[in-house]
Amino acid sequence: MKDYQIIVVGGGAAGMMAAGQAAQNGAKVLLLEKKERLGRKIAISGKGRCNITNEENVADFIRNYPGNGRFLHGILREFDNVALRRFLAHYGVETKVERGGRVFPVSDDAENVVEALAGFLTELGVTIITGITIEEILVENGRVIGVQGIDKRRFLAQAVIVCTGGASYPATGSTGDGFRFARKLGHHVITPRPALVPLKTAESWVKELQGLSLRNVEATLWIGGKKKAAEFGEMLFTHFGVSGPIILTLSRQAGEGVRQGEPVQLRINLKPALTAEQLDLRIQRDFQKYSNKQFKNALEDLLPQSLIPVMIRLSGINPDRVVHQVNREERKRLISLLQELALTITDTLSIETAIVTAGGVDVKEINPKTMASKRIEGLYWAGEVVDVDGITGGFNLQAAFAMGFRAGRAACEEVCSLV
Ligand SMILES: Cc1cc2nc3c(=O)[nH]c(=O)nc-3n(C[C@H](O)[C@H](O)[C@H](O)COP(=O)(O)OP(=O)(O)OC[C@H]3O[C@@H](n4cnc5c(N)ncnc54)[C@H](O)[C@@H]3O)c2cc1C
Structure with a gap:
């Protein structure tokens, strides 16, 4: 019975x-x-x-x-x-x-x-x-x-x-x-x-951005040099790397790439609504507005405050340069940084911290x-x-x-x- x-x-x-x-x-x-x-x-x-x-x-x-x-x-x-x-x-x-x-x-x-x-x-x-x-x-x-x-x-x-x-x-x-x-x-x-798990990055500058949440950005996932997926929405910087909805969605595929030993990269477009030309015009307008200021003080309309020192460093542009002296080549570098901020993915966090298995x-x-x-x-x-x-x-x-x-x-x- x-x-x-x-x-x-x-x-x-x-x-x-x-x-x-x-x-x-x-x-x-x-x-x-x-x-x-x-x-x-x-x-x-x-x-x-x-x-x-x-x-x-x-x-x-x-x-x-x-x-x-x-x-x-x-x-x-x-x-x-x-x-x-x-x-x-x-x-x-x-x-x-x-x-x-x-x-x-x-x-x-x-x-x-x-x-x-x-x-x-x-x-x-x-x-x-x-x-x-x-x-x-x-x-x-x-x-x-x-x-x-x-x-x-x-x-x-x-x-x-x-x-x-x-x-x-x-x-x-x-x-x-x-x-x-x-x-x-x-x-x-x-x-x-x-699956649905935060990602670790090789770049240690992410630590400086810990807690910074970005809305309306686009993250593109590249595995082995090939574009695999893109997500538009919200992401978050953490002390070990990146998280937030669009990162979680890309994490399953990113994790597969890492496990297969492929180079895995995320490229973040901070201004996805603008073409490179439109972004250049926008930057030129800002530079005109702040024409007598130093480069380090001319980005506040464009970027969240905590991101500015990191972007300045990555751009290689002298932060003390008066902004009207920033040349076309340097602006181009800044634009590609703003539209293709690269992050090297080294791993996912552990399964215990994943939203889903x-x-x-x-x-x-x-x-x-x-x-x-x-x-x-x-x-x-x-x-x-x-x-x-x-x-x-x-x-x-x-x-x-x-x-x-x-x-x-x-x-x-x-x-x-x-x-
Ligand atoms: C932080 C977090 C947030 C999430 N948010 C969402 C969300 O908003 N929307 C969404 O769709 N999904 C979300 N998920 C995923 C979703 O919660 C899970 O996919 C879903 O709960 C799975 O349901 P399940 O019944 O299969 O397993 P579970 O909900 O994990 O339930 C399994 C149960 O089995 C019990 N159990 C395990 N082993 C034994 C055993 N040996 N003997 C007796 N009992 C046992 C466990 O104690 C547990 O209660 C989230 C997950 C996490 C971790």
Whole structure:
């Protein structure tokens, strides 16, 4: 006699949605969570505001997943951004849309999302045990039979859905346990690596700019001398390199380049709205305005204060030169610096500091219609533990919810038909 029909391991976005969906469709469900409270990563997401999904048209949605977007095709159609927002509204969380189609709770409080999901689970009678770390998925004759905790407690069930997340931000409970389970069960795991992660640079002058945030700039990624991608928006200088939305988006590819031993460079266009000629005219106007000032005192209309000494040094122009003496050649140097400020990328920060883990359980071994393992009967995978990752903007939570939705329903369809 099984204790439960379905066990869900991991009470994050995917796990809570999977457990609730399975219960809603009639299964007796147990949710096991390592931390004392559910949804710790949701609670810190979007800087505590939870960018829950994106308003992007569903037909274009999968383009936002550099990691196996096509795998999500049917899954996202079944539980899309509209369905997720409707679901949250039903449990008391109204949402709003911000810049870039980003969807947040109207309350700007991620805890409201966790509370809504917890309310959903309670309403459906899901049994929840928190503060328990599962160390093994139990399998007999190629079929899952339950799970075992590190305290050796065993829980039996007809199906197990693993929603243990990736290996980023381990303090939230996601420490890569699912990858270990997968390998032990004979699944192929695509090497976990950081995605959406700050980048380290060789240039030590970035330290002087620590905390400087630049809006409306364009960053172009060059790998092995070839232009690979460009992003427009906001970036941030840190004591080790660069971060901020456009850098995070480029970081996945930048990291791949570094790991392959290729030279990786970012070129920042600080004035992307202007052509080189327009920028030259703009600089000449500024120089006329400040014609009797020294070069070091003539850039304040053009650049944020903290950037001026760095740009002066990099330009090689004498800072004490009276500005009307700055010649055409020197202006040209300044323009190329302003439009192609080069940064040599030496590495990403560690996976622990990444917003998302790329890699995970190989999607080739998961049925995209059900999220069921193709290796072990009764075993399902959902969320970041699967080799799927998206860009910033709400795409990762949407994917986790949608995979959880599908896995919960499919597991229930399977076990309920076994009765
Ligand atoms: C700082 C930060 C900000 C983010 N902001 C956003 C955002 O605004 N929008 C967005 O779309 N995405 C965001 N993300 C990414 C998003 O939060 C994740 O992709 C998503 O939460 C993954 O959901 P999941 O359920 O798969 O995994 P998780 O949310 O990581 O949940 C996994 C759960 O499993 C539990 N667990 C792990 N191992 C075990 C075990 N052995 N036994 C029992 N339980 C276990 C963990 O404790 C955890 O609760 C952010 C991530 C971070 C780190």
